[in-house]
Amino acid sequence: MSVVAASNSKKSSSFSSLPEEVVLKCLSRIPRWYDPYLSLVSKTIRSLVRSPELHRLRSPHKSVFLSYDLYQGRLSQPLHYWITFLPGEKTTDYKLAQRSLSDVLPTPSLGVGSALSVGSEIYFIGGRSFGPTSKRLWILDTRSGHLRTAPSMKVGRRSDCKLAVGVVDGKIYVIGGSVEDSQVEVFDPETQTWDFAGEENVKCESRFSATLEEKVYMVDRDGRVSAYSPREGIINNEATEILSVVDRVKLLCVVENVLYACFEWNGLMWFNTKLKVWTRVVDRDGKDGKLELYSFAAAKMVDYKGTIAFFWSLPNIDRTKKDVTCKLIALDRVGDNIRGRIEWSGIVATLPHNIVLRDCLVVTG
Numbered sequence: 001m002s003v004v005a006a007s008n009s010k011k012s013s014s015f016s017s018l019p020e021e022v023v024l025k026c027l028s029r030i031p032r033w034y035d036p037y038l039s040l041v042s043k044t045i046r047s048l049v050r051s052p053e054l055h056r057l058r059s060p061h062k063s064v065f066l067s068y069d070l071y072q073g074r075l076s077q078p079l080h081y082w083i084t085f086l087p088g089e090k091t092t093d094y095k096l097a098q099r100s101l102s103d104v105l106p107t108p109s110l111g112v113g114s115a116l117s118v119g120s121e122i123y124f125i126g127g128r129s130f131g132p133t134s135k136r137l138w139i140l141d142t143r144s145g146h147l148r149t150a151p152s153m154k155v156g157r158r159s160d161c162k163l164a165v166g167v168v169d170g171k172i173y174v175i176g177g178s179v180e181d182s183q184v185e186v187f188d189p190e191t192q193t194w195d196f197a198g199e200e201n202v203k204c205e206s207r208f209s210a211t212l213e214e215k216v217y218m219v220d221r222d223g224r225v226s227a228y229s230p231r232e233g234i235i236n237n238e239a240t241e242i243l244s245v246v247d248r249v250k251l252l253c254v255v256e257n258v259l260y261a262c263f264e265w266n267g268l269m270w271f272n273t274k275l276k277v278w279t280r281v282v283d284r285d286g287k288d289g290k291l292e293l294y295s296f297a298a299a300k301m302v303d304y305k306g307t308i309a310f311f312w313s314l315p316n317i318d319r320t321k322k323d324v325t326c327k328l329i330a331l332d333r334v335g336d337n338i339r340g341r342i343e344w345s346g347i348v349a350t351l352p353h354n355i356v357l358r359d360c361l362v363v364t365g
Helices: 003-016 020-028 032-038 043-049 052-058
Strands: 062-070 079-087 094-098 112-118 121-127 137-141 146-150 163-168 171-176 182-188 193-202 208-212 215-219 225-229 233-235 249-255 258-263 267-272 277-280 300-304 307-315 321-334 337-352 355-364
Touching: 020 043, 020 052, 032 043, 043 052, 062 300, 094 321, 112 163, 112 355, 121 163, 121 171, 121 355, 163 215, 171 193, 171 215, 193 233, 208 249, 208 258, 215 249, 215 258, 249 307, 300 355, 307 337, 307 355
Parallel strands: 094 337, 163 208, 249 300
Antiparallel strands: 062 079, 062 355, 079 094, 112 121, 121 137, 137 146, 163 171, 171 182, 182 193, 208 215, 215 225, 225 233, 249 258, 258 267, 267 277, 300 307, 307 321, 321 337
């Protein structure tokens, strides 16, 4: 036996000697696409990779909450509703189901800004586009449907001023959102308190944000990338070249520690954090997957149990209604590429024609 083989054997045996629940927790943090390689380590690891316990740890109960505004007239304020994306009776079917959150939310729905989820709660931060800046924070408990106010921020913010939000180490970071440069604020859900994350004033230059690798990644409409780290502050060396003068980012999300974006013309792409470049997701045959994997009408994009879920609305035969359509894209890493395949697609709800899809968030518990 070679020295390298002996070393790998010792590492494998020492890892396998840990309590099974500890090994399972470690394996649950590794993306699924590494499973074929993990299965080669040892028979014990292979059995754990295939175990239902690991599947359960990797797939806690999650739901996608999709909200929409119902417009009743030019002068009337829109009514705000929530619906939930759930598997149907068959494992291959999905639907948008009305739950306790289908009731109209009170006044805050007319003015709340950026939304993000932490566990089973949804946080509404600052003011909406083209309205006054706001310091307010609202918290929606998706289990009970109860909406409550929380301590206000120190700086007024609104979403159209390029507001970035993210969750790092359980705390919510708010960057930008004001006309002038402002300090980054951090909210601790446990203590229910706001603090400035640093003394430096910064201005968010991006319209899209997501959390990855303990950083808040920010992407502007041209595809340029920057990041905020609680330890290092704003990091501009994440920047990448513009893909095209005419191309624009439409949607952004993170799935299993990979940042994905949908561009208007280049379609579904992923960001290589080491090379600092955007790369197109290819189809199952390793070919250009732009047309197959992406719908140019997509309005929302979110992680759903390791897949990308796209949502958009289309006219129904009945002109008084709209069909909400969904497409689930399964993802696998093959060498230096990420391949996608359509796992499911179909109509998940039929709603009134005068609706506009708004927030799309994943909650747990």
